[in-house]
Amino acid sequence: MKITPIEISNKRFQKKILGYDDAYVDQFLKELGQQFEQVLIEKNALKEALREKELKLAEYKDREQTLQNTIQTASLMAERMREDSEREAKLITQDAEQRAQMMVRDAKENLKKMYQEIADLKRIRMQFESGFKALINAHLSLIEDSQKIFETQENHILKRHDFALARATLADLNQENL
Numbered sequence: 001m002k003i004t005p006i007e008i009s010n011k012r013f014q015k016k017i018l019g020y021d022d023a024y025v026d027q028f029l030k031e032l033g034q035q036f037e038q039v040l041i042e043k044n045a046l047k048e049a050l051r052e053k054e055l056k057l058a059e060y061k062d063r064e065q066t067l068q069n070t071i072q073t074a075s076l077m078a079e080r081m082r083e084d085s086e087r088e089a090k091l092i093t094q095d096a097e098q099r100a101q102m103m104v105r106d107a108k109e110n111l112k113k114m115y116q117e118i119a120d121l122k123r124i125r126m127q128f129e130s131g132f133k134a135l136i137n138a139h140l141s142l143i144e145d146s147q148k149i150f151e152t153q154e155n156h157i158l159k160r161h162d163f164a165l166a167r168a169t170l171a172d173l174n175q176e177n178l
Helices: 005-010 022-177
Strands: none
Touching: 005 022
């Protein structure tokens, strides 16, 4: 059974002979009712304060949960970003390695072509030199042959000239002797 402050203040007791002082009992009940009312007011104020604190606590717990979720999400996102970055870095590295290998292969092929061109040019130069030497030797041979022919013809002409001169001289001598 719940007793209210008004019930305490309005409570009346039966009177008996040699009972309590009515004024004193009434005064006590009145003070008790007022104090009880004050306790109830404080109790209600404390209940309200407790309710507000519980609401704030629930709000803080919600915020805490939201923060934990945010931190967890951020952590997951950071992990994904790290994994994505690592994957992208790996792809970039692989691409760079492939390009480098292609560049090295192309450079080796170019170098091989250059060596082949150098070898071809050396072969062509050697062929040219030997052909040119053969041409020079052929011309020298022609010149020598021409000189021999010229000398032979010159000797022949000189001999004919000498013979003609000798005949003319002989003819002159014959005429003088005649």
